[in-house]
Amino acid sequence: MTEAAPQFISWSWIAENFSDTIVPAIIGHVYLSAVSVAIAVLISLPAGILAAKRRGLYAPITAFTGLLFTIPSLALFTILVTVPGIGIGPNAVIIALVAYSLLVLIRNVVAGLDSVPAETIDAAKGMGLTSRQILFRVELPLALPVIVAGVRIATVTVIGIATIGAYVGGGGLGTLIFDGINRNFSTMVITGAVLATALAVAADLLLLGVERYLRPWARRKQEEAA
Amino acid sequence: MIEFREVSKVYPDSDAPAVRELSFTIPDGEICVLVGPSGCGKTTTMRMVNRLIEPSSGEILIDGEPNTAMSGTELRRSIGYAIQQIGLFPHRTIAENIATVPALLNWSRDRIRSRVDELLELVGLEPDRYRDRYPAELSGGQQQRVGVARAMAADPPIMLMDEPFGAVDPITRERLQDEFLNIQQNIRKTVVFVTHDIDEAIKLGDRIAILEQGGTLARYDTPENILSEPGSEFVASFIGGDRVLKRLSLTRVGEVELEPPNGEKDLPRIDERMTLRDALSELLGRGAGKGVVTGDGGVRGAISIDAIREMFRTGETPRD
Ligand SMILES: Nc1ncnc2c1ncn2[C@@H]1O[C@H](COP(=O)(O)OP(=O)(O)OP(=O)(O)O)[C@@H](O)[C@H]1O
Ligand SMILES: [Mg+2]
Numbered sequence: 001m002t003e004a005a006p007q008f009i010s011w012s013w014i015a016e017n018f019s020d021t022i023v024p025a026i027i028g029h030v031y032l033s034a035v036s037v038a039i040a041v042l043i044s045l046p047a048g049i050l051a052a053k054r055r056g057l058y059a060p061i062t063a064f065t066g067l068l069f070t071i072p073s074l075a076l077f078t079i080l081v082t083v084p085g086i087g088i089g090p091n092a093v094i095i096a097l098v099a100y101s102l103l104v105l106i107r108n109v110v111a112g113l114d115s116v117p118a119e120t121i122d123a124a125k126g127m128g129l130t131s132r133q134i135l136f137r138v139e140l141p142l143a144l145p146v147i148v149a150g151v152r153i154a155t156v157t158v159i160g161i162a163t164i165g166a167y168v169g170g171g172g173l174g175t176l177i178f179d180g181i182n183r184n185f186s187t188m189v190i191t192g193a194v195l196a197t198a199l200a201v202a203a204d205l206l207l208l209g210v211e212r213y214l215r216p217w218a219r220r221k222q223e224e225a226a
Numbered sequence: 227m228i229e230f231r232e233v234s235k236v237y238p239d240s241d242a243p244a245v246r247e248l249s250f251t252i253p254d255g256e257i258c259v260l261v262g263p264s265g266c267g268k269t270t271t272m273r274m275v276n277r278l279i280e281p282s283s284g285e286i287l288i289d290g291e292p293n294t295a296m297s298g299t300e301l302r303r304s305i306g307y308a309i310q311q312i313g314l315f316p317h318r319t320i321a322e323n324i325a326t327v328p329a330l331l332n333w334s335r336d337r338i339r340s341r342v343d344e345l346l347e348l349v350g351l352e353p354d355r356y357r358d359r360y361p362a363e364l365s366g367g368q369q370q371r372v373g374v375a376r377a378m379a380a381d382p383p384i385m386l387m388d389e390p391f392g393a394v395d396p397i398t399r400e401r402l403q404d405e406f407l408n409i410q411q412n413i414r415k416t417v418v419f420v421t422h423d424i425d426e427a428i429k430l431g432d433r434i435a436i437l438e439q440g441g442t443l444a445r446y447d448t449p450e451n452i453l454s455e456p457g458s459e460f461v462a463s464f465i466g467g468d469r470v471l472k473r474l475s476l477t478r479v480g481e482v483e484l485e486p487p488n489g490e491k492d493l494p495r496i497d498e499r500m501t502l503r504d505a506l507s508e509l510l511g512r513g514a515g516k517g518v519v520t521g522d523g524g525v526r527g528a529i530s531i532d533a534i535r536e537m538f539r540t541g542e543t544p545r546d
Contacts, residue, residue, distance in 0.1 A: 117311075117313070117316075119309060119311035119312065119313035120313045120314070120315060120316070121313075122278075122309065122311075122313055123307065123309060123312070123313025123314070123315075123373075124313070124315070124326075125278060125302070126276065126278055126302060126307035126309070126313075126386075127302060127303065127307055127326050127327050127330070127376075128299045128300070128301075128302035128303030128304075128327065128330060129299070129326075129330065130299050133330075138315060141317050142315075142316065142317055215317070216317075216360070217316050217317055217360035217361070217362055218362070
């Protein structure tokens with residue numbers, strides 16, 4: 001490697017290390033983020049449905065996940081590493097990222113379910129749909145765009161915080177940033193930061209597309225208005 | 227046949243009943259309109275029929291069987307349900323909305339498709355044009371039509387309708403009412419229809435149940451009988467000071483005995499499909515005492531203000 005290159009960005013370093021260092025870092029980052037958001041969604045869906053149906057649970061659930069959200073990320077990573085069975089590596093990072101995603105995801109699941117018009121549910125019940133059919137055929141489909149909007153926010157947040165995970169050996173684009181700082185090599189820092197941002201923007205646009213796709217009824221109306 | 231037997235409903239956290247010891251019977255194939263001031267318990271009464279609300283005491287029999295004999299969901303699939311807010315599924319097309327109950331009942335795809343088209347035709351929406359639209363792409367009046375079509379989809383013998391034409395302008399409402407009466411002539415459902423509009427009640431109801439504040443039944447009778455003899459102060463004030471005119475609107479010119487046309491010229495023309503009320507208004511407006519009644523086959527006879535007055539003076543109902 002060309003240590004301590006004098007220029008701000010060394011294009012030759014990027015070219016030389018593209019397939020060996022940069023691509024694995026991108027893949028690692030996508031892996032960390034995707035797995036974390038996926039696990040968080042799997043937890044948040046039932047938790048959010050429960051909180052929406054049993055209103056008494058909403059306050060304690062959001063209080064707890066809100067508390068998780070306020071823990072400084074560097075501190076949380078470091079604490080998790082000391083927990084036996086977790087240790088250094090991606091698992092500690094994934095657990096922390098899941099914890100950070102819960103608040104926004106659960107809130108959006110509840111907000112999505114709340115946004116379903118009462119008369120739509122009444123009509124469904126009046127026609128003889130069971131509570132389960134109402135949940136899966138009416139409430140969740142109508143709540144889905146709001147839920148996906150929550151997934152968007154969570155994903156963008158997670159992609160950003162995941163860079164810090166490199167500090168505890170989580171891998172990903174943070175590795176480039178931390179290594180660059182240690183070696184006082186700006187090219188690595190900039191490459192890691194730019195790629196993390198690009199990843200966040202790409203994920204955001206992708207999920208925005210998903211959000212639109214999930215509401216064909218509104219999409220067609222917008223097109224007509226346009 | 228729907229039979230209410232001393233049905234009461236007290237909501238939790240409420241000391242006064244919303245519906246109090248209601249007993250009345252709705253014969254098969256009739257439209258029973260529940261009418262009364264806001265908060266008198268009309269919606270509560272209607273929703274107890276398909277057990278969206280469970281009565282606190284008393285029972286409701288459908289064709290002699292208590293409506294608790296089957297599960298709530300099973301019961302509701304066998305009863306049509308349409309509400310003022312319509313409650314169409316925004317994420318489902320018009321066809322999918324209408325097909326809701328048939329799909330729950332596992333009808334075949336072909337049967338559902340032809341039923342949807344049949345219903346769209348029935349409520350005056352061109353199937354090819356509307357079937358694949360989403361509810362947001364329809365006007366309020368068109369959505370109300372779809373709501374009614376959806377309620378009729380599985381051809382249920384009983385329909386519950388809570389102000390189904392409430393959310394549209396008066397002209398559209400009138401048209402929807404006329405269309406509904408036309409449809410009902412052929413399908414003869416047993417309909418529980420809620421409204422707070424006494425004119426709608428008189429127009430649509432074979433029988434009218436007038437509820438009083440506190441959910442007691444003030445009167446249950448035909449529009450004709452209620453208008454000719456309100457029987458109580460509350461009913462009289464609820465139906466309004468123009469009850470004689472309202473009675474006139476129950477009868478169409480073609481239904482009464484006409485005088486022979488004696489060739490008088492320059493008389494206003496009265497279509498035999500007009501109500502007596504509109505005919506009277508037309509005669510008064512033209513300053514004429516008499517008009518020539520016309521129908522599809524030409525002149526049918528003549529009708530005079532005196533004759534209309536006579537019908538009501540003797541107290542006999544012009545329809546009898
Ligand atoms: N879910 C409920 N919980 C408690 N009280 C209720 C509930 N639903 C209705 N009520 C009360 O019961 C009474 C009857 O209500 P209902 O909705 O049956 O009246 P309504 O005749 O349909 O009125 P409107 O013409 O305004 O629709 C009202 O006093 C209302 O406040
Ligand atoms: Mg009501």
